Amino acid sequence: MKAAVFNPGRKATDPFLQIRDVPRPQCQPGYIVIKVIACGVCRTDLHIVEQDLPTIQPELIPGHQIVGEVVEGATAELPLGTRVGVSWMGGVDGDCFYCLNGKENLCDNPVFTGYSINGGYAEYALARSDFAYPLPSGLDDLHVAPLLCAGIIGFRSLRVAGVSQGERVGLFGFGSSASLAIAVLKSWKCEVYVVTRGEAHRQRAASLGATWVGAEDDKPPVALDRAITFAPSGKVVIGALASLRKGGVVAINAIHLDQMPAFDYDTLLWGEREIRSVANMTRQDARDFLQIAHDLRIQPRVKAFALDDANKAVLAVKEETESGSTVIVP
Ligand SMILES: [Zn+2]
Ligand SMILES: [Zn+2]
Numbered sequence: 001m002k003a004a005v006f007n008p009g010r011k012a013t014d015p016f017l018q019i020r021d022v023p024r025p026q027c028q029p030g031y032i033v034i035k036v037i038a039c040g041v042c043r044t045d046l047h048i049v050e051q052d053l054p055t056i057q058p059e060l061i062p063g064h065q066i067v068g069e070v071v072e073g074a075t076a077e078l079p080l081g082t083r084v085g086v087s088w089m090g091g092v093d094g095d096c097f098y099c100l101n102g103k104e105n106l107c108d109n110p111v112f113t114g115y116s117i118n119g120g121y122a123e124y125a126l127a128r129s130d131f132a133y134p135l136p137s138g139l140d141d142l143h144v145a146p147l148l149c150a151g152i153i154g155f156r157s158l159r160v161a162g163v164s165q166g167e168r169v170g171l172f173g174f175g176s177s178a179s180l181a182i183a184v185l186k187s188w189k190c191e192v193y194v195v196t197r198g199e200a201h202r203q204r205a206a207s208l209g210a211t212w213v214g215a216e217d218d219k220p221p222v223a224l225d226r227a228i229t230f231a232p233s234g235k236v237v238i239g240a241l242a243s244l245r246k247g248g249v250v251a252i253n254a255i256h257l258d259q260m261p262a263f264d265y266d267t268l269l270w271g272e273r274e275i276r277s278v279a280n281m282t283r284q285d286a287r288d289f290l291q292i293a294h295d296l297r298i299q300p301r302v303k304a305f306a307l308d309d310a311n312k313a314v315l316a317v318k319e320e321t322e323s324g325s326t327v328i329v330p
Contacts, residue, residue, distance in 0.1 A: 002330065003122035004310035006048065006062055008055040015311040016049040017121070022061070025118070025126035032129045033072035034084060038304075039120035040065030040145035041313045041326040043175070043232065044088070044255050048115055049314060052232075052256045056116050063328065064088040064113035065148035066120030066127070067141045075129050083141075084132040085290070086120065087148045088113055089280050091128045105156075105280035112280075121310050123330045133286055136294040146176050146300045146325030147293050148286075153253060154181035154228075155289040157278045161226040161251035165189055170220055171210075172240045173230030174201040176300065176325040177253060181228065182208050183298045184289075193220035195239065198320060204301075219243055228253055234260040237275065238268070246271035253278045300325045 001024045004017040027033045045062045047053045066086040074080040091111035092099050098106040113119045113127070135144055154177035163169055166189045171178045174196035185192050186209050194205035197216040205213045212220060223245035229236050232254045238261055240250045252275065269275070292298075301324025305313035313326050 001123040002307060003061045004307060004328070006060045008051065008058065016314055017062075017310045019308055019310060022122070024124050027072040027126070030128060030130070031073050031126050032070050032075075032078060032084070032132060034066060034068035034086065034125045034127055034132070035071045036066055036068040036120050036123055036125055036330050037083075037141045038067045038145040039063040039328045039330075040148060040150065041317050041328060042088075042149045043317055044149070045114065046314055046318050047232075047256045053115070060115070061118040061120075061122050061125075062114040063119035063121040063125075064090070064115070065145045065150070066113070066125055067135065067145045067148070068120070068125065070132075071124070073129060078129055078132060078134065083135045084127075085135050085144060085148045086113055086125065086127040086132050087152055087281065087286055088115075089283070090117055090131055103282070105282045105285075110280065121307065121328055123307075131283065133290060136290060138294055138297070142302050142304055142327055142329070143300055145327045146302065147180065147290065147298065150176035150325060151180040151293060151298070151300075152281050152286045152289045153177060153278065155184060155292070156281050156285045157181065157228045157251045157253040158184060159285070160276050160278045161228055161249050163188065163190065163226050167191075167225040168193065168222055170195065170224040170227035170240060170243055171205075171230065172196070172227060172236050174205045175230055175320065178228070178230050179204060179208060179324065180293075180298060180300060182210065183296055184292060187292075187296055193222070193224060193243075195220065201320075204324075224248055226251070230254070232256055233258055238263050241268045241273060241275065244273050246273065249274045249276060251276050251278050302327050304329050
């Protein structure tokens with residue numbers, strides 16, 4: 001099969017991914033083989049190929065927002081031909097402290113799709129059948145792909161931030177994840193304050209119903225109950241913290257930050273303000289968000305690239321040339 005393969009030993013001048021033929025994955029008990037229809041490109045994929053995240057596999061097919069059809073390993077829940085989605089969380093051990101306490105997103109022995117195992121930048125992918133989600137009809141293949149990480153983890157960020165109905169919520173950075181989270185916040189009657197660089201992102205936020213939109217160094221005109229940061233930048237976290245009321249919460253939706261700058265405790269954190277990180281997702285987050293996305297008819301803006309152009313797709317995420325989501329179609 002054809003796949004886009006990351007080789008960590010590549011020369012700096014080589015593209016991130018090599019498009020070439022590799023063996024099709026073999027089905028194993030407890031797994032399904034999926035014929036990939038579309039695979040979203042996430043900022044985490046960029047962190048993997050730029051090695052901001054430690055390299056685990058000597059050769060890897062990235063991609064963890066997989067939409068496809070079950071072609072092998074069918075089960076009663078997932079008959080042959082079922083359209084399924086696979087996300088970042090590709091498996092857990094099920095018996096560590098975290099798994100036994102409802103926090104499988106923090107599992108001690110996790111499997112990450114497209115990072116610790118091969119993902120979906122390919123014609124076929126292997127996935128654990130208990131980590132594949134049947135996808136609601138009504139969302140087409142291309143548009144459902146970005147929901148599978150950007151959407152689910154954006155939604156988890158709202159939970160981690162503790163957002164309640166009608167609150168004032170800041171979104172710092174406005175890429176794929178934030179543009180999906182805003183639809184959920186609007187349905188919860190929240191006021192949404194967006195701080196982001198790039199005129200295109202600001203326009204997009206305004207068109208999706210943001211109460212107020214500002215540039216990178218602007219401060220929202222009101223104190224926020226909650227803030228979620230999406231940019232991989234510690235400076236943005238400090239900006240979010242400075243926008244909170246007493247008792248407010250910042251949730252950091254980033255697997256990697258450049259650094260966390262020193263900041264003034266007395267004015268920024270005291271007053272029971274909180275900083276929390278958002279790590280991975282549970283299967284319940286996935287099921288809940290996919291249902292909400294279906295009910296709200298959340299429709300991401302999508303730019304599609306052929307598998308042959310996987311490098312261009314990754315660069316589009318790096319350069320933030322798209323204000324929506326980027327998807328690879330094998
Ligand atoms: Zn576990
Ligand atoms: Zn992701």
